[in-house]
Structures are given as structure tokens and as C-alpha cells.
Amino acid sequence: MSQQSPAELGILADDPAYNATLAARIDDTDTLARVWIKPDAATTPFEPGQYVTIGVKVGEKWLQRPYSIASSARALDGGYELYLRLVRGGAFTPLAFALPIGHRMRVLPPKGRFMMQENDSRVHLFVSSGTGIAPFVSMARTLLDDGAPRRAIYLNGVSYVSDLGYRDIIDGWSASGAYPATYVPTISRPNDPANAGWGGRTGRVETIVRAALGDLAVDPANAVAYLCGNPEMIVAAEKELSAYGLPDEAIHKELYWPAGKQPTGA
Ligand SMILES: Cc1cc2nc3c(=O)[nH]c(=O)nc-3n(C[C@H](O)[C@H](O)[C@H](O)COP(=O)(O)OP(=O)(O)OC[C@H]3O[C@@H](n4cnc5c(N)ncnc54)[C@H](O)[C@@H]3O)c2cc1C
Incomplete structure (x- = not known):
């Protein structure tokens, strides 16, 4: 877990482009966490296998990265469940791990072609x-x-x-x-x-x-x-x-x- 606060890391507490909140987080270890990102609007539907890009603003700069969605594509009410590793020396994850529950952020709509094939019984x-x-x-x-x-x-x-x-x-x-x-x-x-x-x-x-x-x-x-x-x-x-x-x-x-x-x- 990061020792520094979001403010000490320069993360803006609010920004007009922020459209989601860190709703919940479970730390499995010091470097692995399950997080739930709740968009302000209805959660955009996705296909299992797709990812969302989450980010925060530091000064004038957006820092953001893509994360695979771990939640069910049929359970949109809780937002997106993601599974993050803290990469020491990384540009984004030390910021993400410093965010307290309730912190604002930006989430981009689900994307990606790594999708489960339907109608496949294998x-x-x-x-x-x-x-x-x-x-x-x-x-x-x-x-x-x-x-x-x-x-x-x-x-x-x-x-x-x-x-x-x-x-x-x-x-x-x-x-x-x-x-x-x-x-x-x-x-x-x-x-x-x-x-x-x-x-x-x-x-x-x-x-x-x-x-x-x-x-x-x-x-x-x-x-x-x-x-x-x-x-x-x-x-x-x-x-x-x-x-x-x-x-x-x-x-x-x-x-x-x-x-x-x-x-x-x-
Ligand atoms: C489509 C897609 C989905 C992704 N989904 C996830 C996800 O569900 N969970 C997740 O933790 N990451 C995921 N990643 C990786 C994530 O986007 C970031 O690269 C990662 O969190 C590191 O960001 P950073 O800015 O801290 O590190 P950066 O400064 O960008 O450094 C990136 C480097 O960190 C290392 N690294 C990156 N990701 C990981 C990782 N997961 N485990 C160990 N080392 C890593 C590699 O050496 C990589 O070159 C995904 C990437 C893509 C392209």
C-alpha cells in the first residue's frame, strides 16, 4: 500500500472529466487488490474478456491504464470489478494504490477484442x-x-x-x-x-x-x-x-x- 496521500502524489481530487468513483477495495496482499469502480452514470455493458481504462489527473496530465474486467457482464450494478497489481516504479499503479475509497477518477468505456466466443461448447x-x-x-x-x-x-x-x-x-x-x-x-x-x-x-x-x-x-x-x-x-x-x-x-x-x-x- 502506498504511504503517500493522493495530494502528496499530485493527484487532483476533482476534475470535470472525472466520471466514476473508487467504490470499494479489498487488498489481497500488499501488492494485489480487487477494486470496484462505479461510474456516475449507468455502467456501460461489456463482453466478458474486455477491459476498461481507468485514470486520474496529475497536474495537467492524465495517467491511465487498461484493466481487464473481472466481474460478471450480467452484474452491472456494482460497477466494474478489477484486479490490480502494484508495479513498483510503475507510472500509474502507485497512484491507483494510494486512492482512498470514494476518490474520484475517470473510466473510459469497455473495449477489446479478447472476448469469450459464444455458442462454443468446447x-x-x-x-x-x-x-x-x-x-x-x-x-x-x-x-x-x-x-x-x-x-x-x-x-x-x-x-x-x-x-x-x-x-x-x-x-x-x-x-x-x-x-x-x-x-x-x-x-x-x-x-x-x-x-x-x-x-x-x-x-x-x-x-x-x-x-x-x-x-x-x-x-x-x-x-x-x-x-x-x-x-x-x-x-x-x-x-x-x-x-x-x-x-x-x-x-x-x-x-x-x-x-x-x-x-x-x-
Ligand atoms: C488489455 C490490458 C488489460 C490489462 N489488465 C490488467 C489487469 O487486469 N490487472 C493488472 O494488474 N494489469 C493489467 N494490465 C496492465 C496495466 O494496464 C498496466 O500496464 C500495469 O498496471 C502497470 O502500470 P504502471 O503504469 O504502474 O506501470 P508502467 O510504468 O506502465 O510499466 C509497465 C510495466 O510494468 C510491468 N507490468 C505491467 N502490468 C503488470 C502486471 N499486471 N503484473 C506484473 N507486472 C506488470 C511490466 O514490466 C510492464 O512493462 C492490462 C494491460 C492491458 C494492455
Whole structure:
């Protein structure tokens, strides 16, 4: 959590272009938070998988970034639920993490072509690193609200066990039978003391793709994959999915930043 107040960071408390409020926030860790952004007007409908751009003004300058929507496309009343990582040295996230509940901001309408294909009965393979799991939570929540859950396998890679966001929700769906989801987390730093006691899979998510799908007897002819997050992971995971037998048409990708890019202030 940022130690500095919005004013100390130069964030304007109000601006004529602000059209939304930070309505709620849950900090999962010091660097991961779920936030709810409530537009002043009715929440613009979106397709699961799309993102909104949120921003604040610092002096004369807008600082803003896109974030995948994690909420159901059928639950617009609460605004947009987003899942943010604090990038130390980043231009925007240190500002976003400094905002108290009730702070004003700007939200641009939902956009993006990384959308769940409708009328597709194939098994969903949701492959993500870190916060890249957010659009896949929206997809399943939307299908759940539509009364049309589909078999889904979540392969999610993070550095630390504490970073396994939405784990409780997805495991809860499986346990209750509400949604036919299988959650397969993997930890890339198993020897770090913070991960002591972890008994699950280890390594970056791309390294477990083929083994996990094989263990779950996934038929590549009856699966459609969505990949989201770190660009290096996406390139590597796509190769693994192709090697497993998925055709190019069955692999959809959302890169959170260009390969090789470092945080602005780092
Ligand atoms: C379509 C789209 C959807 C996105 N959705 C999300 C989302 O749901 N949640 C989210 O946290 N981010 C998401 N991002 C990334 C987000 O837009 C910002 O890039 C990120 O919050 C960093 O902003 P910054 O200004 O603090 O860092 P910048 O100064 O812009 O530095 C960017 C650098 O930070 C690192 N970085 C960026 N995003 C992440 C991340 N999520 N985890 C770890 N390192 C990162 C990379 O090295 C990147 O090059 C999304 C990006 C795109 C293009």
C-alpha cells in the first residue's frame, strides 16, 4: 500500500472529466487488490474478456491504464470489478494504490477484442500469469449468471502462494458443483520461504501446460484456450498448446504489456 496521500502524489481530487468513483477495495496482499469502480452514470455493458481504462489527473496530465474486467457482464450494478497489481516504479499503479475509497477518477468505456466466443461448447482452457486470471473470472461468472456453465480448466502461475487470486472462488465452484471448473495453480519460486509447505505444481505456468492437460485427459480437438498476462508466458504457452494439438484457431491471446518492457520508473 502506498504511504503517500493522493495530494502528496499530485493527484487532483476533482476534475470535470472525472466520471466514476473508487467504490470499494479489498487488498489481497500488499501488492494485489480487487477494486470496484462505479461510474456516475449507468455502467456501460461489456463482453466478458474486455477491459476498461481507468485514470486520474496529475497536474495537467492524465495517467491511465487498461484493466481487464473481472466481474460478471450480467452484474452491472456494482460497477466494474478489477484486479490490480502494484508495479513498483510503475507510472500509474502507485497512484491507483494510494486512492482512498470514494476518490474520484475517470473510466473510459469497455473495449477489446479478447472476448469469450459464444455458442462454443468446447472445454475452456484459461491460462494466466498473475492478474491475467481476471478476464477468466468474468467469463465464468457471466456463464454462471446465464445458467450455462462450461467445463473450464484454470492454469494460473504466480510467484507466491499468497498471489493466487480468486483461488477461493474457483475452488468453491468446484467444491459445490456450481461450476465445472478445475483450478491448477503453479508456483514459480517453490524454494522461497514464503512458499514453505506448498505441495502443488511448481514452475512457470507454460512449463506445466502439457502435463496438466494430459493428466486431465483434455482432448485438444474439443478445447479452446485463452491466454492472458505476461507476454513471454503467452508466447511460450502458445507453443505448448500447439504441441499438445490445439489448432491456431483455438488459441486466443491478451498481452498485458509488450515483450521486454520495463516499468516506466524502474
Ligand atoms: C488489455 C490490458 C488489460 C490489462 N489488465 C490488467 C489487469 O487486469 N490487472 C493488472 O494488474 N494489469 C493489467 N494490465 C496492465 C496495466 O494496464 C498496466 O500496464 C500495469 O498496471 C502497470 O502500470 P504502471 O503504469 O504502474 O506501470 P508502467 O510504468 O506502465 O510499466 C509497465 C510495466 O510494468 C510491468 N507490468 C505491467 N502490468 C503488470 C502486471 N499486471 N503484473 C506484473 N507486472 C506488470 C511490466 O514490466 C510492464 O512493462 C492490462 C494491460 C492491458 C494492455
